[in-house]
Amino acid sequence: MAQDITSLNEEDFFEGKSTCCYDTDALAEGDKEYDDILELNQFDGLPYSSRFYKLLRERKELPVWKARSEFMDTLAKGQFVVVSGTAETGRSSQIPQWCAEFCLSVQFQHGMVVCSQIHAQQAVDLALRVADEMDVNIGHEVGYCIPLETCCANDTVLRYCTDNMLLREMMSDPLLERYGVIVVDQAHQRTVATDVLLGLLKDIAMQRPELHVVLLTSVEPGPKQMKHFTGSAMPLIRLENPGTEEVVYRSTGEGYFCAALRLVLEIHRSEEEGDVVVFLVTKQEINLAHDILCHEVHSVPPDLGELQPIAVHPGQPGNLPIRAGDDTTRGRRVFLTSSPNEDFFWAVNSISFVIDAGLEKRNVYNPRIRTNSVVIQPISKGQAKGRRQLAGPTGKCFCLYPEDRQLPADIRPHIVESDITSTVLFLKRMEIAGLHQCDFIDRPDPEGLMQALEELDYLAALDNDGNLSEMGIIMSEFPLEPQLAKTLLASCEFDCVSEVAIIAAMLTAPTCFFVPSVDLKPEATQCHMKFQHPEGDHFTLVNVYKAFKQHQQDPYCDVEKWCQDSFLNHSSLLMADALRTELTDTLKRIELPISVPAFGSRSNTLNIKRALLAGFFMQVARDVDGSGNYFILTHKHVAQIHPLSTYGAKSPKLGLAEWILFHEHSFSEDNCLRTVSHITPAQFIEMAPQYFFYNLPPSESKEILQNILNRGAAQYHQEKKNTSKEEPREDHTFDRCVVQ
Numbered sequence: 001m002a003q004d005i006t007s008l009n010e011e012d013f014f015e016g017k018s019t020c021c022y023d024t025d026a027l028a029e030g031d032k033e034y035d036d037i038l039e040l041n042q043f044d045g046l047p048y049s050s051r052f053y054k055l056l057r058e059r060k061e062l063p064v065w066k067a068r069s070e071f072m073d074t075l076a077k078g079q080f081v082v083v084s085g086t087a088e089t090g091r092s093s094q095i096p097q098w099c100a101e102f103c104l105s106v107q108f109q110h111g112m113v114v115c116s117q118i119h120a121q122q123a124v125d126l127a128l129r130v131a132d133e134m135d136v137n138i139g140h141e142v143g144y145c146i147p148l149e150t151c152c153a154n155d156t157v158l159r160y161c162t163d164n165m166l167l168r169e170m171m172s173d174p175l176l177e178r179y180g181v182i183v184v185d186q187a188h189q190r191t192v193a194t195d196v197l198l199g200l201l202k203d204i205a206m207q208r209p210e211l212h213v214v215l216l217t218s219v220e221p222g223p224k225q226m227k228h229f230t231g232s233a234m235p236l237i238r239l240e241n242p243g244t245e246e247v248v249y250r251s252t253g254e255g256y257f258c259a260a261l262r263l264v265l266e267i268h269r270s271e272e273e274g275d276v277v278v279f280l281v282t283k284q285e286i287n288l289a290h291d292i293l294c295h296e297v298h299s300v301p302p303d304l305g306e307l308q309p310i311a312v313h314p315g316q317p318g319n320l321p322i323r324a325g326d327d328t329t330r331g332r333r334v335f336l337t338s339s340p341n342e343d344f345f346w347a348v349n350s351i352s353f354v355i356d357a358g359l360e361k362r363n364v365y366n367p368r369i370r371t372n373s374v375v376i377q378p379i380s381k382g383q384a385k386g387r388r389q390l391a392g393p394t395g396k397c398f399c400l401y402p403e404d405r406q407l408p409a410d411i412r413p414h415i416v417e418s419d420i421t422s423t424v425l426f427l428k429r430m431e432i433a434g435l436h437q438c439d440f441i442d443r444p445d446p447e448g449l450m451q452a453l454e455e456l457d458y459l460a461a462l463d464n465d466g467n468l469s470e471m472g473i474i475m476s477e478f479p480l481e482p483q484l485a486k487t488l489l490a491s492c493e494f495d496c497v498s499e500v501a502i503i504a505a506m507l508t509a510p511t512c513f514f515v516p517s518v519d520l521k522p523e524a525t526q527c528h529m530k531f532q533h534p535e536g537d538h539f540t541l542v543n544v545y546k547a548f549k550q551h552q553q554d555p556y557c558d559v560e561k562w563c564q565d566s567f568l569n570h571s572s573l574l575m576a577d578a579l580r581t582e583l584t585d586t587l588k589r590i591e592l593p594i595s596v597p598a599f600g601s602r603s604n605t606l607n608i609k610r611a612l613l614a615g616f617f618m619q620v621a622r623d624v625d626g627s628g629n630y631f632i633l634t635h636k637h638v639a640q641i642h643p644l645s646t647y648g649a650k651s652p653k654l655g656l657a658e659w660i661l662f663h664e665h666s667f668s669e670d671n672c673l674r675t676v677s678h679i680t681p682a683q684f685i686e687m688a689p690q691y692f693f694y695n696l697p698p699s700e701s702k703e704i705l706q707n708i709l710n711r712g713a714a715q716y717h718q719e720k721k722n723t724s725k726e727e728p729r730e731d732h733t734f735d736r737c738v739v740q
Contacts, residue, residue: 042104043134043141043157052135059133062090063240068098074235075102075181075212079205082215082226085239086389091216092117092185093130099181099214100134100158110180110210112156116163116197118186120146123160127151130158145169147479148578163193167200167426168479174433175204181212187225188217188382190413190441196423199438200430202229219382222410228441241389246396249403256357256400257285261292263355263398264334268300268307274352275333277345277390281359281376286311286336293334306331312339345390354391358384358401364417366667367451369635370618372419374668381407413442420444421452421482425461428468429476458618458692459486477586479579480504487615488583494607495595497587499542503608505580506541507663507675512572513644524567525644532646535605536660536677538612540646542599545580548573609661609679613687616661620684621673622701623658630660630673633696639665642672659684685709 041048059065064085074081075098085091096115103113117123127144136142143152145161152159161169163184170176182201187194198215205211213229215221226233252259260278267276280286293309300307312335335345338361345351360379363372379387384407388397415423427438456462459482461472468476475485484504491500506512516524531547533539548568551557563570587594598604613620621630621639629638641647647657663675685693685705693709696702 041135043100044136046135048135051132055133059090059094062094063088064090064094067237067239068094071095071237072098072102074237075099075214078235079209079211080213080215080229080234082217082221082234082236083239084217084220084236086218086241086386088389088392089239089241091239092122092126093133095214095216096126096158096160096183097130097134099183099212102212103157103180106180108157108180111176111178113158113181113183114166114176114179115158115160115183115185116166116194117160118163118189118191118194120149120162123162127160130160134158148575148582163191163197167193167197170200170435171426171429171433171476174430174435175208176211177208180210181214183214183216185216186218187215188219188221188411190411190415192414192418192420192423195413195415195441196426196438198228199440200435202439203435205229218386219380225441228439247388247399248396249399249401251402252400256280256359257289259400260355260357261289261296264293264307265296265300267353268304268332271304272352273332274395275335275348275350276353276355277335277337277348277351277387278355279387280336280338280357281361282338283313286313286338289336293336307334308332309334309336312337349392351390351392352395354387354395354397356384356387356397356399358399358405358407362412362417365419365448367419367445367448369632369637369665369667370419370451371665371667378405378407380411381409383411415440415444416442417445418448419452420448421455424449424452425456425468425472425476425482428456428462428472432468432473455618456482458689459483459615460689461486474590477590478583480508480583483615483618484508485615487611488587489592490614491595491608491611492587492592494610496598496604496607496611497584497592497594498597499599499604499608500611501580501583501587502542502545502576503538503612504583505576506545508579509576510569510572512541512544512569512576514567514569516567520567527565527567528644530566534646535609536657537646537675538608538663538677539605541675544568545573545576546599549577552577606683609677609683610687612661612677613679613683616663617684617688617692619662619665620679620688621660621662622704623656623660624700626656628656631699631701632665633699633701636697636699637665637667639667639671639673641676642666642670642674645674645676647676647678681705681708 039048040046041052064083067083071081071083083091083095092115096113099113099115103111115126117126123144123146127142128138131138131142134142138144139151139156140153141157143150143156143159145152145159145165147162147165166176166182176182184194184197184201187198201213205213215225215234220236220238223233226236250259257280260280264276264278278289280289290309290311293307297307297309308331310333333350335348335351356379358379359376360383362375362377364375365372378401384399388399391397423444430438453462453466456472459471459475461469461475461482463469471486471489474489475482478485478488480488484507488497488500488504491497513528514524515521531540531543533543547566548559548563551562552559560570563573584594618634619632621632623629624631624638628640630640631638641656641660647660657676657678659679659681660673660676661679662673664673666672666674681704685708693705
């Protein structure tokens with residue numbers, strides 16, 4: 001019979017007493033004995049099921065289990081501990097369970113356990129798996145909290161969540177006092193959210209000496225990360241990783257893409273069993289590889305079994321059509337991905353082959369032009385090792401690069417090459433909550449930091465002293481980028497909340513437009529054009545959402561099939577719908593007015609544009625030559641409108657808009673402006689802060705705006721009328737808007 005864990009205290013850990021709430025040594029006696037003993041689960045007080053013992057036997061085979069005693073002793077004796085081992089060692093599922101046992105031993109007097117993940121789907125998968133292993137109900141003793149979905153209770157013992165959700169939780173609980181142990185998984189990935197979390201946890205741990213922090217990594221952290229919390233190296237537990245039977249290095253003269261596809265077909269014809277993971281570089285390569293393999297399937301002899309290519313785009317909803325661990329599919333699955341996160345396949349235990357291009361795409365933010373540049377670079381040594389180990393001890397990894405290639409030692413932190421405007425807004429909010437300056441492992445780029453502060457100042461999120469203003473505090477309440485948050489708040493003044501909430505949700509969720517293979521691309525374009533709105537792409541998004549809701553509420557309509565037939569992503573639309581509800585609920589909570597829907601009216605159209613300009617006045621461009629070459633006001637760069645836009649090359653009937661507001665500039669990929677809507681220069685002058693306007697670099701476009709400001713809108717419209725260029729007949733005022 002297992003020892004009653006609630007009778008232990010923290011001193012018992014130092015004496016080496018067992019803390020496990022079940023007797024693992026008695027498993028050899030068989031399950032029947034346990035039916036007679038009726039050992040009770042200390043987390044819910046119920047007898048363990050037979051499945052618990054079956055899973056426990058499997059858990060004991062994991063490499064992490066050998067380090068169980070060492071981990072429990074280290075956790076009890078110190079505030080910090082690092083565990084290094086790949087996902088296949090069982091670190092992400094077992095370590096948090098043992099932390100829950102540790103908290104249970106002291107009757108949760110310091111709090112529960114939370115385990116942060118980078119991706120929402122991994123948080124859900126792990127919570128479901130761990131609840132099964134602990135023999136408890138999901139949503140009760142074990143739960144998860146991801147954007148737009150919470151499955152846990154106030155007394156949940158172990159909670160999995162995304163690192164972003166844990167950061168947002170700090171807005172109401174700055175010291176995370178509900179938790180006694182905080183587990184930061186995938187700390188080696190060095191995402192912006194993870195680095196911010198680690199920076200704040202250093203301050204929290206100093207104020208809460210009873211708090212324990214556990215870092216889980218796939219590769220051994222560097223000296224800087226190891227000394228982050230204490231100034232000296234933290235205790236490190238290295239897990240024994242399952243090796244790979246064979247690694248083959250190939251220098252591909254034909255290019256890694258063709259070599260990877262050739263290898264997939266060779267593996268399939270070899271009749272060796274097992275699924276394949278192919279690590280490519282870009283989304284375009286994944287889609288092209290998927291189309292080519294689908295075409296090649298027809299030439300594969302039937303006796304070899306089915307070859308099933310599966311495109312996996314991490315970060316997109318519903319990306320893994322066949323969930324991890326599902327081995328019911330006949331034939332061979334080929335997972336095509338560009339993810340730098342090999343943990344995506346942590347439970348796909350049927351993988352026998354890995355094909356690795358050895359490269360990754362990084363988006364590096366350029367604060368001078370306020371957009372990302374795409375950089376293709378080699379993966380780190382740790383990433384390469386993690387990918388090889390996916391093949392398992394009996395598998396084979398093909399590295400499509402020479403063995404002597406010099407790979408970077410560590411992953412470059414995202415915080416030094418990302419737009420951190422949202423991060424700065426959050427940290428300003430944390431200063432109000434009483435936390436001191438965030439102590440980053442690697443500090444952000446100074447130029448990027450200054451640009452973020454300048455942008456928040458333009459958005460009126462900061463006061464004259466550089467602290468968060470009342471506007472900034474309200475903006476930080478929304479799970480939106482600052483410009484969208486400002487747009488949503490401005491919509492309250494202009495009585496267009498219902499429409500702008502839809503636009504904000506649709507822009508925040510992954511794109512709803514599904515672009516299929518080359519054969520169906522013209523048909524998809526025709527379907528998408530049915531939703532186009534003459535005022536621009538922001539209004540088109542409202543059309544798509546309203547059509548989706550109309551079909552969703554029709555009891556006779558299969559909305560998933562309608563999305564498929566319309567080449568729309570059903571999961572993205574569901575996410576946008578949930579986000580719109582969350583935004584509306586937040587507005588109600590802070591008692592801001594919500595207007596009655598009026599989409600389609602002339603005044604509503606004008607008000608939506610005003611609200612958009614209140615947030616995105618820094619993203620305005622002008623057609624300088626009438627041929628679609630758009631001059632971006634803030635940094636004098638010239639770009640084109642994306643062909644699939646309302647004003648793109650596919651929609652010549654509307655003509656080109658002279659002045660536009662855009663949501664995104666994809667600089668490195670195609671130098672296109674995406675999600676654009678037509679505006680007038682008078683509307684821009686009305687909504688842009690005066691000091692932003694005067695700080696614009698000199699240009700012909702700025703001179704035009706200055707002339708309009710000096711002479712007034714009436715004379716401008718008369719001149720435009722004489723030159724046969726029509727402008728909407730609107731009464732304009734050039735007083736600064738209240739929301740500024």
